[in-house]
Amino acid sequence: MSEAATRKTIAGPSPQSRPRKKSALHRLWKQMDVQLMVWPGILLIFVFSYIPMYGVLTAFMDYNIFTAHRIFENPWVGFKHFEAFFDAPNFWQIMRNTVVISLLKFVIGFPAPIILALMLNEVRHMVFKRVVQTITYLPHFMSWVIVGGLVMSLLSADNGSVNILLKGVGAIDEPINFLSIKDYFWTILISTNVWKEIGFSSIVYLAAIAGVDQHMYEAADIDGASKFKQIYLITLPSIMPVIIIFMVLAMGNLLNAGFEDILIIAENPLLRPVADVIDVYVYRIGLQNQKYSFAVAVGLFKAVISVGLLTMANYLARRAGSSLW
Amino acid sequence: MRWKRLAFGDRVMVVMIYSFLILLSFTALYPFWNALVVSLNVGIDTAKGGITVWPRAFTLDNYKIVTNDDNLLNAFLISIYRTVAGTVLAIFMTALLAYGMTKTYLMGRQGYMVFFVFTMYFGGGLIPTFLLIRSLGLFDSFLVYIIPSLISVWNMIIFRTFFKGLPAGLEESAQIDGCSNWGVFFRIILPLSGPILATLGLFTAVAHWNDWFVPSIYILNEDLLPVQTVLRRLLNANIRDLSGLDSGSLSRIQNSQQFTTRSLVSATMMVVSLPIILVYPFLQKYFVKGVMIGSLKE
Numbered sequence: 011m012s013e014a015a016t017r018k019t020i021a022g023p024s025p026q027s028r029p030r031k032k033s034a035l036h037r038l039w040k041q042m043d044v045q046l047m048v049w050p051g052i053l054l055i056f057v058f059s060y061i062p063m064y065g066v067l068t069a070f071m072d073y074n075i076f077t078a079h080r081i082f083e084n085p086w087v088g089f090k091h092f093e094a095f096f097d098a099p100n101f102w103q104i105m106r107n108t109v110v111i112s113l114l115k116f117v118i119g120f121p122a123p124i125i126l127a128l129m130l131n132e133v134r135h136m137v138f139k140r141v142v143q144t145i146t147y148l149p150h151f152m153s154w155v156i157v158g159g160l161v162m163s164l165l166s167a168d169n170g171s172v173n174i175l176l177k178g179v180g181a182i183d184e185p186i187n188f189l190s191i192k193d194y195f196w197t198i199l200i201s202t203n204v205w206k207e208i209g210f211s212s213i214v215y216l217a218a219i220a221g222v223d224q225h226m227y228e229a230a231d232i233d234g235a236s237k238f239k240q241i242y243l244i245t246l247p248s249i250m251p252v253i254i255i256f257m258v259l260a261m262g263n264l265l266n267a268g269f270e271d272i273l274i275i276a277e278n279p280l281l282r283p284v285a286d287v288i289d290v291y292v293y294r295i296g297l298q299n300q301k302y303s304f305a306v307a308v309g310l311f312k313a314v315i316s317v318g319l320l321t322m323a324n325y326l327a328r329r330a331g332s333s334l335w
Numbered sequence: 336m337r338w339k340r341l342a343f344g345d346r347v348m349v350v351m352i353y354s355f356l357i358l359l360s361f362t363a364l365y366p367f368w369n370a371l372v373v374s375l376n377v378g379i380d381t382a383k384g385g386i387t388v389w390p391r392a393f394t395l396d397n398y399k400i401v402t403n404d405d406n407l408l409n410a411f412l413i414s415i416y417r418t419v420a421g422t423v424l425a426i427f428m429t430a431l432l433a434y435g436m437t438k439t440y441l442m443g444r445q446g447y448m449v450f451f452v453f454t455m456y457f458g459g460g461l462i463p464t465f466l467l468i469r470s471l472g473l474f475d476s477f478l479v480y481i482i483p484s485l486i487s488v489w490n491m492i493i494f495r496t497f498f499k500g501l502p503a504g505l506e507e508s509a510q511i512d513g514c515s516n517w518g519v520f521f522r523i524i525l526p527l528s529g530p531i532l533a534t535l536g537l538f539t540a541v542a543h544w545n546d547w548f549v550p551s552i553y554i555l556n557e558d559l560l561p562v563q564t565v566l567r568r569l570l571n572a573n574i575r576d577l578s579g580l581d582s583g584s585l586s587r588i589q590n591s592q593q594f595t596t597r598s599l600v601s602a603t604m605m606v607v608s609l610p611i612i613l614v615y616p617f618l619q620k621y622f623v624k625g626v627m628i629g630s631l632k633e
Binding site: 034037038041043044045047048050051052054055057058059060061062063064065066068073075126129130132133138141142144145146147148149151152153154155156158159160161162163164166168169171174205208209236237238270273274277289292293296297302305306309310313317320 | 341342344345348349352353355356359360362363364365366367369370373381382383384385386387428429431432434435436438440441442447450451454456457458459460461462463464465466467469471482483485486488491515516517520541544545546547548552563564566567570571597600601604607608611612615618619
């Protein structure tokens with residue numbers, strides 16, 4: 011008898027395959043209570059996150075909501091909708107708006123909370139600091155509808171505060187209807203965003219600053235370094251890792267120029283030439299004009315570029331020492 | 336740092352910082368204050384101009400219209416139902432999922448995790464989601480507020496991190512006493528998770544309360560619209576055509592000639608922001624913690 015056969019006799023029939031499979035099922039059955047905690051979540055995510063990913067295929071079809079009961083009943087049309095988008099007269103306008111608005115948001119909106127955190131850190135009067143924080147965090151919790159209402163009210167040509175102020179100092183004679191003039195839109199949009207988020211975004215940086223070793227400042231004081239030099243040479247370098255992580259995250263978001271804010275602030279159709287970004291365009295073409303396949307194609311085009319940006323951002327993050335995934 | 340010990344340059348900087356922070360706080364607060372003042376001023380008087388920090392012709396009539404309007408009241412109730420039901424169910428489902436995901440012996444755990452995290456970076460986008468909601472029969476139904484947002488992967492990860500930090504001994508001793516995993520979840524885990532439940536619950540509730548977009552695309556039935564969506568309609572409405580208000584309010588508005596869209600909208604905005612302002616002190620206590628947990632995950 012060979013050695014293998016001997017072992018087989020001792021261990022009984024097929025020791026590897028059958029019983030182990032049975033035990034996997036058995037194990038699954040034994041832990042069914044825990045599996046049942048997880049499965050509803052899996053089902054929900056599958057339905058609401060994964061099925062729409064599959065729906066992206068409609069970008070390559072002529073989707074008709076009335077005739078098609080199943081997705082594959084729609085005729086395939088290849089890249090027709092993508093080509094239509096690239097050839098659309100407003101393609102370059104939309105791309106420009108998307109890139110310009112998101113770059114402006116990044117260049118102005120990213121450093122603003124860092125500067126605020128650095129300033130708050132210099133405040134030694136705790137009550138004052140607390141009050142400023144409480145006030146500047148508040149707009150973050152307001153809906154874009156409310157914020158839009160406040161902006162409309164402030165900028166109203168019908169005695170909004172801004173027009174009252176400008177008239178008061180003699181800068182203008184006639185009230186300006188700010189929200190219908192293209193030249194003002196980007197400024198209004200970016201300022202509103204900064205106004206809404208500056209306080210809340212500063213929390214993370216304040217926490218990072220709180221972790222800086224206080225002895226460094228004492229040493230700098232003894233050496234006679236000015237406050238500005240201390241910020242520049244101690245605080246900023248100490249919180250640089252946090253800044254870099256958030257900068258990388260923001261870079262992955264670079265095509266998300268905004269959606270709710272633009273829909274609300276750019277209500278006036280006159281503003282479309284400066285306010286139409288990819289997401290807003292998808293919404294209007296897809297849901298309002300019901301050109302579903304075309305809109306999905308535009309959205310997919312954006313998603314592909316975003317994945318590229320995200321990959322690049324992650325590469326940079328790795329080099330900076332922290333991966334996003 | 337004592338003022339006397341500061342060098343001249345540092346003093347200049349401190350003065351500049353304080354001035355800037357005062358200016359910033361004023362800028363943050365003024366829009367709300369101005370809207371409050373406008374809402375407390377007679378509409379046609381505001382239209383004459385000059386209303387900034389104090390009402391000139393004080394009145395509560397704008398609020399009387401807004402708080403007696405049946406459509407707005409209904410919208411308010413929808414917002415409340417949706418916020419309460421949506422928050423409680425979403426937090427429960429997400430916490431349950433997170434607790435299951437803490438079990439290292441859970442078969443398929445790593446695969447599940449990849450499955451969840453993938454959706455944080457990729458999605459189908461607006462139109463495929465819209466078509467899905469339609470085909471599921473959630474279109475024009477109250478359930479569209481609740482079901483699609485039951486699971487938040489982000490919150491699940493935060494919950495999981497928190498649960499992992501709870502003392503393992505408690506769980507083990509409960510299990511020795513014959514408590515099942517579900518029993519441990521309800522009797523040990525949830526009661527110990529007060530702070531994290533409050534933090535994520537408040538964030539979820541604010542998101543539900545503030546959402547105007549989902550109803551604007553999925554809901555046609557006016558009786559199911561929440562107050563934010565109705566407010567958005569009012570913002571763009573004309574005084575002669577305030578679609579969103581009920582007929583009683585409209586006739587009162589037409590008869591008195593005292594109201595403007597701006598005055599009524601300002602009053603509505605104040606009423607809609609009120610719940611947020613009321614929970615804000617609680618929020619503030621928790622959100623710093625919440626933000627920190629969120630960023631620790633990075």
